[in-house]
Amino acid sequence: MILSNAQLPSGATEPKATATHTDVISNKLDHTFTSMDANQNGYLERADYESHANRYLQAYKLDRNDRRARAIIAFYQLYWLELLRHAGVDGDRLTKDQFIAAQRLAGIDTSRLNMVEGSSHAVFDCIDDDGDNEISKAEFERLLRDVWKVTAPEARETSARLDTDGDGAISRQEFIRSQREYFLSSDADAPGSLFFGPI
Numbered sequence: 001m002i003l004s005n006a007q008l009p010s011g012a013t014e015p016k017a018t019a020t021h022t023d024v025i026s027n028k029l030d031h032t033f034t035s036m037d038a039n040q041n042g043y044l045e046r047a048d049y050e051s052h053a054n055r056y057l058q059a060y061k062l063d064r065n066d067r068r069a070r071a072i073i074a075f076y077q078l079y080w081l082e083l084l085r086h087a088g089v090d091g092d093r094l095t096k097d098q099f100i101a102a103q104r105l106a107g108i109d110t111s112r113l114n115m116v117e118g119s120s121h122a123v124f125d126c127i128d129d130d131g132d133n134e135i136s137k138a139e140f141e142r143l144l145r146d147v148w149k150v151t152a153p154e155a156r157e158t159s160a161r162l163d164t165d166g167d168g169a170i171s172r173q174e175f176i177r178s179q180r181e182y183f184l185s186s187d188a189d190a191p192g193s194l195f196f197g198p199i
């Protein structure tokens with residue numbers, strides 16, 4: 001188990017030895033857990049997923065009745081239920097280890113819902129603010145800054161990395177591919193693996 005920075009004494013850094021025993025996908029999901037834990041209580045709960053969905057509404061100024069807003073709210077509700085199902089948990093919260101195990105299973109199980117592709121489309125529809133079916137650099141930066149609260153300077157390079165054909169924008173296919181890589185690829189250098197910066 002890797003300690004989050006919040007659990008370490010001030011001034012301590014994450015133990016390197018632990019990280020080497022953890023695979024690339026778990027490292028990425030460790031990051032996802034910390035970002036998703038909006039109320040920072042060390043668990044993921046339904047409320048964290050609701051907060052996350054609401055961040056899209058706020059960042060892209062979507063009315064709750066907007067079809068795209070309703071889709072992302074509904075999607076995250078289903079997403080959360082799928083994580084609980086895979087974790088085998090009856091309650092409404094997951095520890096980090098439970099989340100990582102459940103997310104790994106949910107990412108490859110398409111029997112009820114293709115979470116990776118489904119979330120990619122729902123998110124893409126929200127963040128394509130001008131509706132041209134492409135994500136501009138500005139639209140993407142809003143995603144990192146206002147939804148994921150990523151402020152690291154290196155995150156600015158992410159949109160260029162995801163624009164794999166180099167035409168200046170992230171197409172729907174490029175975005176979905178990046179999400180597939182983020183959740184499913186063990187290649188630490190894949191463009192999608194670097195979604196939130198180096199891992």
Ligand SMILES: [Ca+2]
Pocket residue numbers: 037038039040041042043044045048
């Ligand atoms: Ca929480």
Ligand SMILES: [Ca+2]
Pocket residue numbers: 127128129130131132133134135136139
């Ligand atoms: Ca656009």
Ligand SMILES: [Ca+2]
Pocket residue numbers: 162163164165166167168169170171174
């Ligand atoms: Ca492109």
